[in-house]
Amino acid sequence: FANKQNPKVLETFSEAGGVVTLVASMKRFPANLQIQGNGCASLYILCRENASTRSTVISAGGAKVVVSAIQNWLSQESVVCYGCKILEALASGNSTRREEMSKAGPHSALYNAMAAFPKNQDLVR
Secondary structure (H helix, E strand, O other): OOOOOOHHHHHHHHHOOHHHHHHHHHHHOOOOHHHHHHHHHHHHHHHOOOHHHHHHHHHOOHHHHHHHHHHHOOOOHHHHHHHHHHHHHHHOOOHHHHHHHHOOOHHHHHHHHHHHOOOOHHHHO
């Protein structure tokens, strides 16, 4: 739904409450693979370029939701990979955000992800 060529789409989505709604949907439907998979992919797209969006995700409880998605869908490589990329983005750049993110308990999720997909270079680097 968005790409680097149109950052205004990302900004508008975030400002309209889309990030908070996306995190809330993932919280509400943890057993739905489509919501978790698409949610992780979408959050990654939204977070990778925008520090403000990363802070919104943290404030909405998104780090914990992503950790849960990784743990609950450990057999689904795309969920795990995008989830790990989100955690990496959330931890980047800001010590306050990194501290808040660490409260979600990402370490065991990251370890389990690497163990589940040892050949995935995005996870084992």
